[in-house]
Amino acid sequence: MKKTVLMFVAALAMVASAQAKTVKKTFKAQGKCEKCQARIQKAAKAVPGVLTAAWNKDTKVCSVVFDDSKTNLNKIEKAVAAAGHDTDKAKASAATYNKLPGCCKYRK
Numbered sequence: 001m002k003k004t005v006l007m008f009v010a011a012l013a014m015v016a017s018a019q020a021k022t023v024k025k026t027f028k029a030q031g032k033c034e035k036c037q038a039r040i041q042k043a044a045k046a047v048p049g050v051l052t053a054a055w056n057k058d059t060k061v062c063s064v065v066f067d068d069s070k071t072n073l074n075k076i077e078k079a080v081a082a083a084g085h086d087t088d089k090a091k092a093s094a095a096t097y098n099k100l101p102g103c104c105k106y107r108k
Helices: 002-019 034-045 073-082 094-098
Strands: 022-028 050-056 061-067
Touching (some): 034 061, 061 073
16 A cells, blocks of 8 residues: 555656746846846746746846746746846836946946
């Protein structure tokens, strides 16, 4: 009986992990410096399901790896915008943007 229960639990775990799919996506995020980099990456990583986030200040591209059963790119971009950084699909509010340090202001 104990062996049957263990096999059943193992089978359930395999089915659950098979449904989750890890994907890698990129998106543009506006910023200028290392402070921006830290803020953008922190905001992206705070979204449940995001495994990694890396923003390049020269290309303005953020690469994320996430579990698509827990989140999606739209939610990640909204989190980055909520931290003060515009993306192609989500814009930071004026109030949030205005709270950024002077070195991080990217709007003209």
